[in-house]
Each structure stands twice: as C-alpha cells, then as structure tokens.
Amino acid sequence: MKYEVSSGKYIGIIEELRNYFLNATQTIYDGRNSLKMIPYEESDLIVKSFKIPHIINKIAYTFFRDSKAKKSYKHSVKIVEFTPEPIGYVEYFRFGLLSDSYYICKQYHYDFTIREPLVQQGFKNKEKIFRAFAAFTYDLHNYNIQHLDYSPGNILIKEIEDGYEFKIIDVNRMRFKRLTDTERLENFAKLWAKDEDLKLIIESYAKLIKMDKDEAISIVLNASQKHKDKKNLKKRLKGKRVVD
Ligand SMILES: Nc1ncnc2c1ncn2[C@@H]1O[C@H](COP(=O)(O)OP(=O)(O)OP(=O)(O)O)[C@@H](O)[C@H]1O
Ligand SMILES: [Mg+2]
Numbered sequence: 001m002k003y004e005v006s007s008g009k010y011i012g013i014i015e016e017l018r019n020y021f022l023n024a025t026q027t028i029y030d031g032r033n034s035l036k037m038i039p040y041e042e043s044d045l046i047v048k049s050f051k052i053p054h055i056i057n058k059i060a061y062t063f064f065r066d067s068k069a070k071k072s073y074k075h076s077v078k079i080v081e082f083t084p085e086p087i088g089y090v091e092y093f094r095f096g097l098l099s100d101s102y103y104i105c106k107q108y109h110y111d112f113t114i115r116e117p118l119v120q121q122g123f124k125n126k127e128k129i130f131r132a133f134a135a136f137t138y139d140l141h142n143y144n145i146q147h148l149d150y151s152p153g154n155i156l157i158k159e160i161e162d163g164y165e166f167k168i169i170d171v172n173r174m175r176f177k178r179l180t181d182t183e184r185l186e187n188f189a190k191l192w193a194k195d196e197d198l199k200l201i202i203e204s205y206a207k208l209i210k211m212d213k214d215e216a217i218s219i220v221l222n223a224s225q226k227h228k229d230k231k232n233l234k235k236r237l238k239g240k241r242v243v244d
Pocket of ligand 1: 028029031032033034035046048084105106107108109110153154169170
C-alpha cells in the first residue's frame with residue numbers, strides 16, 4: 001500500500017483503512033464510488049472508496065497518472081479553505097497494479113447543497129443563496145481554482161451567522177490556472193439549473209467581474225444548454241428517461 005497523511009494522529013486508521021472501511025456501518029453515499037462516515041478519535045471522518053479501475057486504467061494509474069484518491073488529496077491540500085479538511089489517501093495494489101483506493105477528509109456538517117435551492121419550489125432565501133454562491137465562485141476563480149466537476153451535489157452549503165459558508169468536494173478533477181472570463185462563466189454550465197435561476201446567479205457574478213450582464217448570461221445559458229444536450233443524448237442512447 002501507499003499513503004500520505006496530514007498528521008500522525010491518523011496513522012492508526014490510515015494503515016488499517018481497508019478494514020476500517022469494510023467494518024464501518026454508516027454509508028453516506030453509494031454510487032459509482034462509495035462513501036462512509038467513520039468516527040475516529042474525536043473526529044468524524046468521511047472515507048471515499050474509489051471504484052476499482054478496469055485493467056487499462058489500473059496500468060495508467062499505476063505507472064502514468066495519479067489515482068483519483070491521490071489527486072483528491074493533493075488538490076484538497078492546495079485549496080484547504082474551500083474544501084472539508086483533508087486527512088490523507090491510501091492506495092492498495094494487487095499484482096503490482098492499483099486496486100482499491102481511498103480519500104479521507106473530515107465530515108463537513110452542511111445544511112444543504114446548491115441542488116436544493118435549484119430544484120425545490122420556493123426554497124427559503126433562494127436569491128440570497130444565489131448571490132452568496134456567485135461571490136463564493138468568484139473567490140474560487142480568483143484563487144485560480146477551476147473545479148472541472150462543478151455540479152450541484154459537489155457544492156455544500158452551511159448557514160452561518162451572517163450568511164452562508166460553501167465547501168466544494170469531489171475535487172479530483174481540477175485545474176489551477178488564471179481563468180479567462182469565458183472559462184469563468186462556462187464553469188457554471190454543469191449546475192443543471194433552470195434559465196431563470198442561472199440568470200440570477202450570473203447577474204451577481206457579472207457584476208463582480210465587471211462584465212455586461214446580458215453578454216455573461218448568454219454565454220452561460222449557451223454552455224448550460226450544450227451540457228444538458230450532451231448529457232441527454234447520452235441518456236437517450238442508454239435508453240434512460242430525459243427530464244430537461
Ligand atoms: N466531507 C464531507 N462531509 C459531508 N458530506 C460529504 C463529504 N464528502 C462527501 N459528502 C457527501 O457524499 C456525497 C458524494 O460525495 P462525492 O461527490 O465525493 O462522491 P461522488 O459524487 O460519488 O463522486 P463521483 O462523482 O466521482 O462519483 C456528497 O454529495 C455529500 O452528500
Ligand atoms: Mg459528487
């Protein structure tokens with residue numbers, strides 16, 4: 001196995017991670033990857049277990065690229081203010097090739113994700129949340145952070161005294177670069193938002209980057225529709241139902 005850990009405090013769980021994960025009972029998400037909450041010492045940890053890659057990717061991840069677990073950790077330590085506190089990653093190998101791998105961070109006690117105000121009718125303080133979300137994204141972009149999977153489930157929101165705090169997760173696909181205005185705006189394309197909601201968000205964001213709001217909105221609506229069309233085409237090809 002290979003690992004990195006943020007502090008000696010977690011060596012115990014890191015070195016036995018596979019067993020901890022197998023025995024943990026609190027599954028918080030089960031999809032392509034699975035996530036469990038594991039209390040350890042005084043912390044509640046979230047452990048994300050990445051699906052075992054197929055043979056070609058096993059080779060690629062072993063010899064040519066960093067695994068998703070390692071990338072999640074490496075990216076998180078670069079953006080600590082913007083993501084739940086990173087703890088480490090672990091990679092297990094079988095016959096010399098990458099097998100299961102895990103990313104570990106602290107649990108973030110959020111109240112909702114950006115999905116809820118985007119899909120629930122009459123969500124409380126929706127406009128205020130959208131303005132705060134635009135400001136958060138502006139911050140992220142000014143730190144040269146481009147989240148390549150900026151989708152609703154990856155944006156966690158907590159209500160705090162004077163507004164909202166945001167954290168991003170699922171950070172294995174990111175770029176660190178100075179973003180152009182178009183790149184900044186196209187980053188909003190994966191929210192799967194209704195046009196009227198996107199308009200509210202982008203109006204706020206355009207003000208921050210001092211861009212004409214109609215021009216900004218048209219770039220985002222275009223990019224968002226392209227993303228929806230692409231995803232819907234994929235769904236249709238798989239015989240799945242299409243919603244938007
Ligand atoms: N640190 C955390 N604190 C609280 N909840 C978390 C944390 N990390 C993940 N979650 C919860 O688990 C869900 C899934 O996490 P994540 O987005 O990393 O996995 P995923 O969507 O399966 O990844 P992928 O898109 O690669 O399949 C999140 O939407 C969130 O509800
Ligand atoms: Mg996700």
